[in-house]
Amino acid sequence: MFKKITFGDDFQRFSQWYGKVFYAFILISFCCPxxxxxxxxxxxxxxxxxxxxxxxxxxxxxxxxxxxKGESVEVILEKYEWYKIRLPKNAPAYIRKDLTTPIDAKTVKISKDSVNIRLEPNEGAPIIGKAEMNEIIAVLDTQRQWYKIEPTNNSFGWVYKKFIDKAAEKTMAPVVINNVVVTITKEEPAQDFVIEGVVLPYGKVFNRQATHKLRDREQKIYLLKGDKTSLNAVNYHKVKISAKLTDAPKSKYPILEVKKIEILD
Structure with a gap:
């Protein structure tokens, strides 16, 4: 009539319950931010x-x-004894020609979503970055079915972290961008800002720090510095740019370092 429960039965049930709880905790620890x-x-x-x-x-x-030695790098992520960093502009990078649309002899527009950027001009080479549809890319050379390009803003590599120190902190003067007051220190990478507007030539200005300017929908002016060829290709076009604020306390307008350009018209 009554089932006999022994200490062994209780211990077995407790062990099973404890094992499930412990496994769930480990799983959550790895998956939950x-x-x-x-x-x-x-x-x-x-x-x-x-x-x-x-x-x-x-x-x-x-x-x-x-x-x-002394070269600056933007550290994005830490993984054990390594840092993930954004690739410098001199890093080799290649993209398939058939995934782009030419704008002129030195500039192309990405024509597909999430296009791979590779270390060498072949499909077996490591993927070092991505380019998005309508992104403007500067072409450096042509190798058969591939373009040699400047690495996009979404291109990364890894460096042994003992070789990287934090940059000395330096606070920049506050600047208003997209109606937000921004203050950035040199120790932290400048935040990417996404701004839409029309690109215009900046003109010949003595000792200028930028080559182009952007006029947004509220008629505010931002000076742009970046790849001159890519910026020339989008003169008088409506674009969306991803850019970082640069330290230019004597400039009348905020100066943005362009990281990514997309044509909107």
């Missing part, structure tokens, strides 16, 4: 010469390029 330590991107400086930037966080991965 609230258990992960937040990493804040920052501006770093190389503390040694000829430091390799690699395509993955291992010494066995291919070297992309190197950085010199």
């Amino acid at each position: 609230c258990f992960a330590q937040d990493f804040q991107p920052y501006l770093g400086v190389s503390n040694a010469d000829n430091i390799n930037i690699r395509s993955d966080s291992t010494v066995m991965s291919k070297a992309i390029c190197n950085v010199s």
Whole structure:
């Protein structure tokens, strides 16, 4: 009539329950951001010469390029003993020609979504970045079915973290962008701002710090610095740009370093 429950039965049930709870805790710890330590991107400086930037966080991965002592890098992520950094403009990068539309001899527009950027001009080369549809890309050279390009803003590599120090902190003067007051320190990477407007030539200005300007819908002016060829290709076009604020206390207008351009018209 009554089932006899022994101490062994209770211990077995407790063990099963404890195992399930422990497994759930481990799973949540890995998957839930609230258990992960937040990493804040920052501006770093190389503390040694000829430091390799690699395509993955291992010494066995291919070297992309190197950085010199004192060179600044934008640290995005930490993974064990490695830092993920944004690739410098001199890093080799290639994209398939059939995934682009020419604008002129030195500029193309991406014609597909999420296009791979590779380290070498072949499909087996490591993927080092992505380009999005309508993004404007500066072409450096042509190699058969591939373009050699400047790395996009969404191109990354890995560097051994013992070779990177934090840059000295320097606070920039507050600037209003998109009706928001922005103050940035050199220790932290400048926030990317997305602004829409019409690109115009800046004209010949003595000792100028920018080559173009952008007029937004409220007729506010921003000065633009970046790849001159790409900016020339979108003169008088409505565009959406992703850019970073630069330190220019004597400038009448905010100066933005252009990271990405998309044509809207």
